[in-house]
Amino acid sequence: MDKMIYSILSVKKDPEKLDTLLRSLKGIAGADLYAVSSDQISAVVSDINRPDLIANNSNAIDYAGVIETLARKFTLLPMRFGSVMDSIGSINNMLVKNYSEIQNNLQKVENKYEFGLKVFCDPEKLMSELSLESEATNETLQTSYSEMKTSVYREYVNEKLKEHKKEEILLSYVDSVIAELTEFLSQLNTLKKIKKMTSAKNIIDAVFLLKKEDKNELIQAVEDFQSKYPRLNFILTGPWPPYNFVDITIK
Amino acid sequence: MNNNVIDQSKDITILELLDRVLNKGVILTGDLVISVADIDLVYLGVKLMLSSVETMEQLKSGKLINTK
Numbered sequence: 001m002d003k004m005i006y007s008i009l010s011v012k013k014d015p016e017k018l019d020t021l022l023r024s025l026k027g028i029a030g031a032d033l034y035a036v037s038s039d040q041i042s043a044v045v046s047d048i049n050r051p052d053l054i055a056n057n058s059n060a061i062d063y064a065g066v067i068e069t070l071a072r073k074f075t076l077l078p079m080r081f082g083s084v085m086d087s088i089g090s091i092n093n094m095l096v097k098n099y100s101e102i103q104n105n106l107q108k109v110e111n112k113y114e115f116g117l118k119v120f121c122d123p124e125k126l127m128s129e130l131s132l133e134s135e136a137t138n139e140t141l142q143t144s145y146s147e148m149k150t151s152v153y154r155e156y157v158n159e160k161l162k163e164h165k166k167e168e169i170l171l172s173y174v175d176s177v178i179a180e181l182t183e184f185l186s187q188l189n190t191l192k193k194i195k196k197m198t199s200a201k202n203i204i205d206a207v208f209l210l211k212k213e214d215k216n217e218l219i220q221a222v223e224d225f226q227s228k229y230p231r232l233n234f235i236l237t238g239p240w241p242p243y244n245f246v247d248i249t250i251k
Numbered sequence: 252m253n254n255n256v257i258d259q260s261k262d263i264t265i266l267e268l269l270d271r272v273l274n275k276g277v278i279l280t281g282d283l284v285i286s287v288a289d290i291d292l293v294y295l296g297v298k299l300m301l302s303s304v305e306t307m308e309q310l311k312s313g314k315l316i317n318t319k
Contacts, residue, residue: 005279008277055273057265057269060268060269060272060273061265061268063272064268064271064272077276077277078271078272078275078276078277079276079277079279080272080273080274080275080276080277080278080279081272081273081276083276083277083279084279085279094279105277116267118263235263237263237264237267240267240271243271243272243275243276244271244275246275246276246277248277248278249277249278249279249280250277250278250279250280251280
């Protein structure tokens with residue numbers, strides 16, 4: 001029977017605590033969980049039949065639930081769903097072979113939480129409002145539009161120019177929010193990954209890794225951002241195990 | 252705690268969770284077998300960058316993804 005790996009964790013402080021915790025949990029398809037260990041690191045696994053390895057909501061939630069529960073007690077590296085090896089021996093070899101890289105990653109995420117922040121807007125409404133504000137302070141642009149002689153071609157060019165200008169204004173606005181966010185995060189010495197304009201509505205998609213004790217400060221800051229930018233919708237999720245901050249491909 | 256900030260929306264949480272579980276985390280090189288609901292088994296290289304929603308849809312439509 002194959003072995004499904006949920007996470008690799010550090011058990012340097014209390015290996016017995018892990019065994020006790022695993023006895024109280026169940027893995028996918030109700031399977032028992034157990035640890036395969038090498039020195040101070042352990043892989044948490046369960047037996048699985050390959051046909052049971054179904055990527056549906058229920059299994060994904062069960063899988064994430066095991067990782068989440070473990071993360072409350074241990075520093076860990078979450079594995080991607082579907083990480084399967086054929087035997088305990090193979091897992092043991094994998095731990096030995098990748099030991100230092102695993103330890104480096106465990107140190108990087110120790111005592112830290114991951115949070116996700118998505119910022120949404122109504123793009124048409126926001127672009128229109130920003131454009132109006134911009135035009136109010138930039139009469140030159142308004143004049144140049146109105147002075148152009150009317151023709152189908154000029155109307156088309158004007159429309160395109162206006163659209164381009166609106167997009168520029170929106171991008172500049174998003175950049176200014178990101179700059180402010182980045183400045184705040186740098187004060188917390190936070191690892192971050194920020195993507196902008198992942199869709200028309202999702203203008204910022206970011207993940208942070210920060211010290212556990214800084215959690216409340218982050219929440220307060222996002223509340224402040226929400227108050228400052230009422231036209232945007234800030235959605236903070238977490239704390240998550242450090243899914244986005246494990247930089248390792250194990251063999 | 253302000254619900255506008257810490258969103259409790261089930262949908263968003265599940266999407267975020269699926270994105271992490273299927274897209275992120277430690278990658279184990281090799282091949283594995285995943286089946287999606289009632290769909291035939293699909294062979295995937297583990298390094299494939301799965302996008303949770305898109306992948307589910309692709310798999311449900313029966314599209315085979317070969318990363319070898």
